[in-house]
Amino acid sequence: MAESSERADVQQQMACIRQTLDEDVGKVVDHARDLVNWRNIVKRRPWLAVGVAAAAGYFLAPRRPNHRAASAISQLSEQVEALRDDAESPAVPSSSMVAPVMSLLASAAMRSVTHIVGQQVSKLITARHPDSDVPSSSNSTGE
Numbered sequence: 001m002a003e004s005s006e007r008a009d010v011q012q013q014m015a016c017i018r019q020t021l022d023e024d025v026g027k028v029v030d031h032a033r034d035l036v037n038w039r040n041i042v043k044r045r046p047w048l049a050v051g052v053a054a055a056a057g058y059f060l061a062p063r064r065p066n067h068r069a070a071s072a073i074s075q076l077s078e079q080v081e082a083l084r085d086d087a088e089s090p091a092v093p094s095s096s097m098v099a100p101v102m103s104l105l106a107s108a109a110m111r112s113v114t115h116i117v118g119q120q121v122s123k124l125i126t127a128r129h130p131d132s133d134v135p136s137s138s139n140s141t142g143e
Contacts, residue, residue: 069124076117083109 034040042049083106 063128069120069127072120073117073124076113076120080110080113080117083113 086106
């Protein structure tokens with residue numbers, strides 16, 4: 001008989017624990033919903049919400065284009081095209097020594113132009129994102 005009363009006590013305690021557990025889980029779920037609801041966050045901390053919105057707008061909004069850098073890049077691309085056209089058209093008759101020298105000079109010119117274009121693009125990127133980790137190449141041009 002004592003065993004059956006202990007069993008009944010344990011079952012009653014388990015039922016009570018289940019009921020309080022259900023209530024506690026419900027409270028936790030409601031609290032989590034309140035934490036995630038953006039309207040409640042704005043009501044509780046309006047200045048923080050304004051700051052977060054301003055920071056998001058600053059980082060996500062497109063920047064004004066740098067027309068000077070864009071014009072420099074377009075000029076360089078025109079020069080590259082002109083050099084490429086000059087390299088493709090045989091202006092000098094090909095002899096055994098002239099063709100390799102012209103090819104070498106054209107290759108060196110293309111490398112120089114490519115390097116300059118890379119520097120201009122790097123400057124453009126640095127100007128748009130001054131806090132980025134893009135290495136500066138201004139030390140190689142003597143600027």
